[in-house]
Amino acid sequence: SQKIEQNSEALNIQEGKTATLTCNYTNYSPAYLQWYRQDPGRGPVFLLLIRENEKEKRKERLKVTFDTTLKQSLFHITASQPADSATYLCALGPITGGGNKLTFGTGTQLKVEL
Amino acid sequence: SAVISQKPSRDICQRGTSLTIQCQVDSQVTMMFWYRQQPGQxxxxxxxxxxxxxxxxxxxxxxxxxxxxxxxxxxxxxTVSNMSPEDSSIYLCSVGTGNEQYFGPGTRLTVT
Structure with missing residues (x-):
């Protein structure tokens, strides 16, 4: 069955450092992969999408890589700030032509400390 | 983008009852999705x-x-019907535009 794994343990880093979060998947060939941010008591907020034929995508301090051979995506936040503290979810899109249905990972909580 | 509101934001309900959650979007969309997020999941x-x-x-x-x-x-x-404590969760609606999804703030349901 399809499985998406994210680090269940919280990631604690110092302000200014680069945070790197991992998303691994098995038994799946997604057309694209997305990253979301979720704050307590809020719905997820879309951050970035990377397609199966793309290796890397950047947006401001965010960078996402997508390795379909390793079945892994890495999510980087450079120059991290306390305001970046949140839970980050990866979500896999369906195979091409499969509509908009997403499958979410369990998320990794990031804490950026002063 | 899309702005989504949900009602109620939270509720505490007795087992055996039903609760209807509303989701309103500020633009016309074809597909809407309903998700459940159980504690820690x-x-x-x-x-x-x-x-x-x-x-x-x-x-x-x-x-x-x-x-x-x-x-x-x-x-x-x-609607969450004939509720039991196992239905305690956050319920979220979302809409998909292109390959992005936008989520409402969620409805936190506690069933006692």
Missing amino acids: SLTLIATANQGSEATYESGFVIDKFPISRPNLTFSTL
């Missing part, structure tokens, strides 16, 4: 609701338990 898709047709339910979710209405392109409701 990720989001699980309950069903996809298209206007003018029956909702499509995911494995493990049935219409009798989670009836959905989609009367127009900006509104949907999800």
Whole structure:
């Protein structure tokens, strides 16, 4: 069955450092992969999408890589700030032509400390 | 982008009762999705609701338990029927535009 794994343990880093979060998947060939941010008591907020034929995508301090051979995506936040503290979810899109249905990972909580 | 509101934001209900959650979008959308997020868990898709047709339910979710209405392109409701404590969760609606999804703030349901 399809499985998406994210680090269940919280990631604690110092302000200014680069945070790197991992998303691994098995038994799946997604057309694209997305990253979301979720704050307590809020719905997820879309951050970035990377397609199966793309290796890397950047947006401001965010960078996402997508390795379909390793079945892994890495999510980087450079120059991290306390305001970046949140839970980050990866979500896999369906195979091409499969509509908009997403499958979410369990998320990794990031804490950026002063 | 899309702005989504949900009502109620939270509720505490007794077992055996039903709760209807409303989802309003600020623009017309074809597909709306209902998710459940149990404590410490990720989001699980309950069903996809298209206007003018029956909702499509995911494995493990049935219409009798989670009836959905989609009367127009900006509104949907999800009812959680005959509730038990296991239904305590956050329920989220979302809409997909292109390959992005936008989520409502969620409805936190506690069943006692």
